[in-house]
Each structure stands twice: as structure tokens, then as C-alpha cells.
Amino acid sequence: MIAGVVLVILVCVAIVGVVASILVIIKIGTWYKKWRSTLRRTNVLKVEFQKFAASDFLIYDLAAIRKATDNFSDENKLGRGGFGQVFKGTLPDGQEIAVKRLSTGSTQGATEFRTEVELLVRLRHNNLVQLLGCCISKDERILCYEYQHNGSLDKILFGTDNIKCKDFEWSRRFRIIKGICRGLLYLHEESPLKIVHRDLKASNILLDRDMNPKIADFGLARLFDRDQTHTVTAHFAGTFGYIAPEYSIRGTFSAKSDTFSFGILLLEIVLGRKNSSFPGSEYMSGLINHVWKNWSEGNVVELKDPTLDQECIEEVKKCIHISLLCLQENPSNRPNMETVANMLNSTSIASLPPLPSPRFIWGADVPAFVDDENVVANLSREYSVVGVESAVDSFLSSFKRRP
CATH class of the missing domain: 1.10.510.10 (Transferase(Phosphotransferase) domain 1)
Structure with missing residues (x-):
């Protein structure tokens, strides 16, 4: 009787172990497939955008962007939009930049990222924001722009924290x-x-x-x-x-x-x-x-x-x-x-x-x-x-x- 109970327990443990192993293998396989897909998309984007690389459009290294923004610190955060968050950064030569970081896993943002790069690298006008470059690394999609010292029009026009700009004459x-x-x-x-x-x-x-x-x-x-x-x-x-x-x-x-x-x-x-x-x-x-x-x-x-x-x-x-x-x-x-x-x-x-x-x-x-x-x-x-x-x-x- 005892031997039968022990046998049942052993069988249950073995089944649980097999099921758990299968689930782990599936999890690893899913992760690996996602990792390969992300890597493939990253490499494709890198190849695509490399053709734009020139003196007026740079491919930035992620480590350099992290250093420029103090690792995307809250103190450097300028705002948030549908695309992701925007941070102020300072490059080693003292140049100030605005860094727009795509929200991780955002499919819509990935499409916007590609559109913005492909359009802005061909456009140059005093009344358009200038795209300086981008950064593509694993899950990171980052756009770097010239920094605008007075921020967005809505903050000055409508005020921030209910305090409206007093020096905004006609x-x-x-x-x-x-x-x-x-x-x-x-x-x-x-x-x-x-x-x-x-x-x-x-x-x-x-x-x-x-x-x-x-x-x-x-x-x-x-x-x-x-x-x-x-x-x-x-x-x-x-x-x-x-x-x-x-x-x-x-x-x-x-x-x-x-x-x-x-x-x-x-x-x-x-x-x-x-x-x-x-x-x-x-x-x-x-x-x-x-x-x-x-x-x-x-x-x-x-x-x-x-x-x-x-x-x-x-x-x-x-x-x-x-x-x-x-x-x-x-x-x-x-x-x-x-x-x-x-x-x-x-x-x-x-x-x-x-x-x-x-x-x-x-x-x-x-x-x-x-x-x-x-x-x-x-x-x-x-x-x-x-x-x-x-x-x-x-x-x-x-x-x-x-x-």
C-alpha cells in the first residue's frame, strides 16, 4: 500500500517536472525568438540609417547618450509624448541636445521613429527642428535633436503650473x-x-x-x-x-x-x-x-x-x-x-x-x-x-x- 502511494507521488513529481521543463523550454524559445527578431530589426535599421550618416547626421553610441543625459535621469527630463520621453543631454564638447527615447515595446512608436528619421534627414529649414542623429541598440530607439532653450509653445502660451508667461507681447x-x-x-x-x-x-x-x-x-x-x-x-x-x-x-x-x-x-x-x-x-x-x-x-x-x-x-x-x-x-x-x-x-x-x-x-x-x-x-x-x-x-x- 505504502509502496503504491510512493509510486503515485513519484509519478506526479515526474509529470510536474516534465511539464515545468517544457514550460521553461517554451519560455526560453519565445524569449530567444523575440531576441532574434529584435536583433534582426535593429540590424536592418542600422543598415538603413547608416546611408544617412554624414557630418550633419550622426549615429550615436548608447553609452554616449546615457552619459549625456546622466542615464536618463529625472532631473534631465523635458517631457513625455505618445512616442516616449524626452531628455536634455550635454555632449562632451558642450553641445546641448534633446533626446527623444522610444517607449520600449511600442509598435506605434517604432513606426513613428522610422518615419521621423527618413523625413527629417532630408529636410532643412529655419522653422523646422533639426534632427542631429539617432541611436539604435537592442531595444533602444533614440532620436537626438538640436536643443530648444525656450521649450514648447504651449508652455509659454498657456503657462506652466498656472503661471503664464508675462513677457509674450504681440x-x-x-x-x-x-x-x-x-x-x-x-x-x-x-x-x-x-x-x-x-x-x-x-x-x-x-x-x-x-x-x-x-x-x-x-x-x-x-x-x-x-x-x-x-x-x-x-x-x-x-x-x-x-x-x-x-x-x-x-x-x-x-x-x-x-x-x-x-x-x-x-x-x-x-x-x-x-x-x-x-x-x-x-x-x-x-x-x-x-x-x-x-x-x-x-x-x-x-x-x-x-x-x-x-x-x-x-x-x-x-x-x-x-x-x-x-x-x-x-x-x-x-x-x-x-x-x-x-x-x-x-x-x-x-x-x-x-x-x-x-x-x-x-x-x-x-x-x-x-x-x-x-x-x-x-x-x-x-x-x-x-x-x-x-x-x-x-x-x-x-x-x-x-x-
Whole structure:
């Protein structure tokens, strides 16, 4: 009897041992397969990016990046985005750099990493952030940029810790507006490539030591053929409040989608307020409703940032007028960035094209929405978009993960 019990126990122990051994072998095999895959992807990227290596684009060693950032210390952390974390670094020669470190295991970030390198190494403009190089090592994907001493526009424009920048007068804002416009014009028309940014917003505008704007974060950018007017995607990307209506509803985007985002950004700079601070802007732009209402009632003074002097009111009017032209529902009616640049350089508002009826301004006569059902109902009634319900459902679900 005892011998039988002992035998059963031994058999159970043997079975458990065999199962455990199999599980360990499977675990090791899975780890090895993942390691080989990561190594293969790393080697492929290294070979791909090595062709870009030159005096103005470097392949950095991971040890050098760790030393420059004090091993990615919290003291050197500049911020965090969808891609990963950004750190300030100082190279041995004293050069300051911004180090963007891809979140480990981020598939979306890996795609953005490749896109940003392949685009930015071919682009050079005073109003685009300059990519200095990259680092690829095992699971690490790192981008190194020129360091911008005044950080991002949103921190200065909207304030940090509820403390707003007091020295942000109109002349400086207007210069930033023109610089952003020049950067977009370069991307759309003047660069070796035709590029649509797709994520233009205040946090993606960096400011150098002299407060010159630099468009940053090209992870979502798309390359266009010179004669290509638009394209369609089933994968939505971007940030609430800045997205053009044709993109949010039908997945269609073009250079005119960037024009729409520029219109929102222009209003934020004039008003000194985030578009998300206006009721209804989670799904539709309450900012546009607010601006159009006050504009049509002649309350332009009420629109400008109260910290601005009264002397700038004419240029403020001009900028609001231009922004409303950029925010028209039909993308073909929006000006391109060359036209916007010319309008910004015009001497008076009288020389600008007339504004359209409010119904052609996206959101100008649309009430604030409070839930998803109202979004679909109002879109269906006001804009008669075919299949809008499924499109909006897809749109809303796609953006749950984005800030």
C-alpha cells in the first residue's frame, strides 16, 4: 500500500517536472525568438540609417547618450509624448541636445521613429527642428535633436503650473505665427519632398533661444507626390481639437488639413487659450463657435488675450480673419500656405478675401455636443455625411488612447 502511494507521488513529481521543463523550454524559445527578431530589426535599421550618416547626421553610441543625459535621469527630463520621453543631454564638447527615447515595446512608436528619421534627414529649414542623429541598440530607439532653450509653445502660451508667461507681447507672437507659416509652406511646396504634418499643435512647436518657432514631431507625417492632392486612410491619427472635419469623418487628408490645424493654432496664439478650454471642443470646436460669435457681433477686443496691448488690435483682427478662412469646412475653399503667408504680410484687413457665411465655417453654427449620440445625430442632420455613424464611432474609438 505504502509502496503504491510512493509510486503515485513519484509519478506526479515526474509529470510536474516534465511539464515545468517544457514550460521553461517554451519560455526560453519565445524569449530567444523575440531576441532574434529584435536583433534582426535593429540590424536592418542600422543598415538603413547608416546611408544617412554624414557630418550633419550622426549615429550615436548608447553609452554616449546615457552619459549625456546622466542615464536618463529625472532631473534631465523635458517631457513625455505618445512616442516616449524626452531628455536634455550635454555632449562632451558642450553641445546641448534633446533626446527623444522610444517607449520600449511600442509598435506605434517604432513606426513613428522610422518615419521621423527618413523625413527629417532630408529636410532643412529655419522653422523646422533639426534632427542631429539617432541611436539604435537592442531595444533602444533614440532620436537626438538640436536643443530648444525656450521649450514648447504651449508652455509659454498657456503657462506652466498656472503661471503664464508675462513677457509674450504681440510682436513676438506675430513673428512666431509667421515662422510656423513659413515652416508649413516649406513642407507643402518648397522642400525636396511634399509632406503633410498631420499633428500641428502648440506642443509640437518648439522655441529656440531667440523665440524662433520650430515645427517638431514628424512621427505622423505623410509623404505626398507633387501632383497628389489628397489621400484616404482608415487609421486616424492626430489630436482632438486640431483635426480637420474631412479627416475626422471620412479619413481624407491633404495639405489643406494642415491649413485647418494652423487656423486653430492661430486662434490659440491670439486668444492665449487652449482650444480644449471651450465647451464642446472634445468632439467639435467650441473655440470656433466662440470666435465666430464674437467676431460677428464686433467684439474683437473681447477675443484677444487680455495681456496684449490695445495697439495690436488691427493685426489681431487680420489674424482672426485669416484663421476663419483656414477653418472652412470644404478644404478646397481654404487658402494654401503660400496664400496665408501673403495675407499675413498684407498691410490691412481690407485687402483680405471676404469671409464666407457661418455655415461654411466648421462648427460656427453647431451647438456644443455632450455625448456620442448627439455627435452622430448633429453630424447627420447638418452635414448629410454618408455613413457618418460608423465613421464617427471608428474615429472616437481610435482616439481613446491619445491625449
